[in-house]
Amino acid sequence: MSGPLAGLKVVELAGIGPGPMCAMLLADLGATVIRVDRKQAVSLGIPRPLKFNTLLRNRGSIALDLKDPAAVETVLQLVEQADALIEGFRPGVTERLGLGPEPCLARNPRLAYGRLTGWGQHGPLAKTAGHDINYLALTGILDAIGREGQPPSIPVNIVGDYAGGSLYLAVGLLAAILEARQSGRGQVIDAAIVDGAAHLATTFFGMVAGGIWKSGRGTNLTDSGSHFYDCYECADGGWVAVGPIEEKFFGELLTRLGIDAASLGPQMSREHWRPAKAVLAAKFKTRSRDEWAALLETSDACVSPVLAFGEAHRHHHLKARGTFVEIDGIVQAGRAPPFSRTPPATPTPPQAVTPDNTDRTLSMWFAADKIAELRQRGLIG
Numbered sequence: 001m002s003g004p005l006a007g008l009k010v011v012e013l014a015g016i017g018p019g020p021m022c023a024m025l026l027a028d029l030g031a032t033v034i035r036v037d038r039k040q041a042v043s044l045g046i047p048r049p050l051k052f053n054t055l056l057r058n059r060g061s062i063a064l065d066l067k068d069p070a071a072v073e074t075v076l077q078l079v080e081q082a083d084a085l086i087e088g089f090r091p092g093v094t095e096r097l098g099l100g101p102e103p104c105l106a107r108n109p110r111l112a113y114g115r116l117t118g119w120g121q122h123g124p125l126a127k128t129a130g131h132d133i134n135y136l137a138l139t140g141i142l143d144a145i146g147r148e149g150q151p152p153s154i155p156v157n158i159v160g161d162y163a164g165g166s167l168y169l170a171v172g173l174l175a176a177i178l179e180a181r182q183s184g185r186g187q188v189i190d191a192a193i194v195d196g197a198a199h200l201a202t203t204f205f206g207m208v209a210g211g212i213w214k215s216g217r218g219t220n221l222t223d224s225g226s227h228f229y230d231c232y233e234c235a236d237g238g239w240v241a242v243g244p245i246e247e248k249f250f251g252e253l254l255t256r257l258g259i260d261a262a263s264l265g266p267q268m269s270r271e272h273w274r275p276a277k278a279v280l281a282a283k284f285k286t287r288s289r290d291e292w293a294a295l296l297e298t299s300d301a302c303v304s305p306v307l308a309f310g311e312a313h314r315h316h317h318l319k320a321r322g323t324f325v326e327i328d329g330i331v332q333a334g335r336a337p338p339f340s341r342t343p344p345a346t347p348t349p350p351q352a353v354t355p356d357n358t359d360r361t362l363s364m365w366f367a368a369d370k371i372a373e374l375r376q377r378g379l380i381g
Contacts, residue, residue, distance in 0.1 A: 003030020003344030015088030016045040018165035020055040028335035033059040054332050056350035060361025063353045072098045079104045084112040084173045091121045101188045111186040112176035116169045120192030132157035135193040148218030164196030227277035238289025239306035253301035
């Protein structure tokens with residue numbers, strides 16, 4: 001492995017969504033991650049062929065029956081060598097399996113034991129089911145997303161699951177690993193999506209307290225309330241995203257659109273937002289999305305074409321940065337962020353649990369005779 005996390009070793013207990021995303025991020029940055037999957041066929045998340053489950057890229061998997069004490073012992077032997085462990089079960093599940101924090105930290109006192117759930121390890125809802133939409137609902141974030149007079153808009157599960165969950169667990173694990181190098185002691189990271197999502201909204205809680213952010217969707221500066229922070233439909237049915245908050249950038253936009261700034265009234269005056277929005281909407285309806293992009297996106301007018309997932313990789317800026325890569329025929333985001341001295345390698349596609357792949361994966365953890373023993377005992381398929 002190459003990258004800034006080369007040499008770091010992580011055990012991932014197979015789960016859905018946020019856990020695999022965290023493991024993928026660490027693996028993309030060079031960590032050696034082993035995914036411990038179920039030996040019995042179990043559907044995890046949205047069913048799809050393995051090659052399209054891109055969150056499972058860049059690491060190998062082994063299949064174990066964690067109801068077998070010998071298989072649990074095998075995982076504990078992996079834990080002995082690991083810097084971190086990732087699990088995303090409901091509270092109490094790993095304890096029942098014999099892989100909770102206590103036995104794992106007993107085997108490896110320096111271990112960063114990462115737990116990723118929606119509600120956290122304690123609290124009235126800790127053991128109940130939930131998804132991204134539920135976690136955002138409780139934090140106030142969902143209530144803030146949408147247009148005036150409309151129901152809350154449901155975002156794809158990026159803000160909660162992946163930003164509030166996966167990324168916060170990754171930061172927590174790396175912080176615990178760094179601390180353990182000083183203290184020699186590991187610890188448990190209780191990453192709850194509700195906590196991470198609420199933390200992401202810190203600036204908004206401050207603005208609410210200061211009376212700057214008003215209640216009611218679509219009535220504020222950056223929630224589609226203003227005319228200078230919204231999406232506008234174009235002549236061809238495409239859309240552009242417009243966001244020149246600063247006065248000089250807004251002035252640049254109006255100059256390029258041929259609109260007299262005085263005719264719209266003061267930019268920050270809420271009473272002028274609705275009529276100004278009608279003026280901009282009519283103007284953007286006169287050209288296609290790509291025509292507006294050609295005219296505006298390289299200026300300081302803060303205008304970008306709204307691209308679909310299938311279009312994004314073709315954009316000239318993202319192509320120049322290498323934001324997207326093609327892995328096993330699938331276009332997807334590459335590793336991020338870039339590093340000047342220790343760039344990670346291009347990610348590898350998800351691996352099926354086959355004898356050859358299992359041996360290759362375990363060879364980074366166990367000697368050949370140990371792997372042969374596990375196979376002879378029927379612990380690995």
